[in-house]
Amino acid sequence: MLGSNSNSTKASNIALITALFLASALFVSDRGSQTIFLQTRSNIEAVATPGIKFLSIPISIFENISEAIAERSKALSENKALREELYKLRDYQKESRIMELKLSRLEQLLNSPNERDKSKVQTVARSYGEVNSPFVRSSLIDVGRKSNIQKGYAVSTVEGLYGHVHRVGKNSSRVLLLTDINSRISVMSLRSNSRAILAGNNDIFPNLIFPSNYEGWVEGDKVLTSGDGGMLPPGLEVGLVIKDATGKLVVNLNTNSKVIDWVLVTHYSPIEIPIFQTGMQGNQTYELSSISVGF
């Protein structure tokens, strides 16, 4: 080896083999689960976030310029379309107010809890470092435990749902995007109320799997979160159903092809598992989940 004697060659070979072995061991043991060094991962992300933030400044400038060019080119046609939409929306607004009044009256009569009455806390965050690599689709946001962010919180943009918080650090969090292969959320069709699971596939159009009824899903359906499972709030806009090249129904996300900079993190506590109280055993109570294990 140039510039070194045989002893240092031997030492460097040993170092290289050791490093390769260590990397292989980490890779094999972390395969698919990503559960090793969770705390360390969060800490390193927290340290790296300011660096990524700083280095993404010139990128953001280029992005804004390209967006401005693209928007200016379609401003006239968009303006016309928006004017038409505005006229339509005015009618919808009138209808919606009447419906809202009717709904609240009915809810009062039935004494039913109102989903909208729940206080909806949202945190505004800046999204940095969206990773769209061949094997992962995620993003970093600059809020963490300090802003009371918790794992599972929905992350959306003004267009619609973007993903959910996957890992929380002190000042930053990792967001698992809807397109990631590990992402699974329960959704519904606004038209038919049919349920399905939106499964990411590392592509820009996630799949609809396990639909409650196949007839309930057609091209053009608006997709919302259903809130089933109690993990995400219901009614968040997700996208539109389209057909892919093979004719399979997939979802064109509202956030597709958009510059994602500012996001909203919706604080939503998952619905708690009810405590099941048995009448026969006096004060003994069981969690429903622990009972279901027995079956």
Added chain:
Amino acid sequence: MPLRPVLQPFARGGLLVGSLLMLILVLVSVSSFNVFNTVINFIYLPLIGIYIWPRTDKIILSICIIFIFGLILDIVSSGPLGLWSLIFLINFAVFKPHMRLKSLVFKTAFFSWFSFLFFSSILLYFFVWFSIEIPPRLMPLIIQSIVATCLFPLAFGLRHLLKKIFIDQFLRDLV
């Protein structure tokens, strides 16, 4: 008189240049660039850092730094731990950038970059397949390769700039 191996002189600060370049490339690689409704990522960018790793006699230190940067990239890109470390180290072992005989010249470096890129892409393809248990789509890998190749001159220029800042002008050719 016994023959002693001729020690090639190495410029001090070479490792600093390599490490700083890797740090910048790793941080940039997890940024995304949305231009005209197309999201572009730079996840292959740190490979350039390995390819143009400085010539150095501190091989063990180089291995440690490369291993750590691989782990950092795995973490900030939220990928499986060890994936990039493994790819970096295999490339380092196969292409031996620290042992190149001459200082890097852009033209020759750019042309031999393709073989490095091809080898890295094959490694990544199979490792990702092993990790996510389904074969990854080829198109993103090809796009990443093109993006990295387009940014190669920029990374090379950055290395040159760092060399100018941290290494004495008479020793720059040794890096």
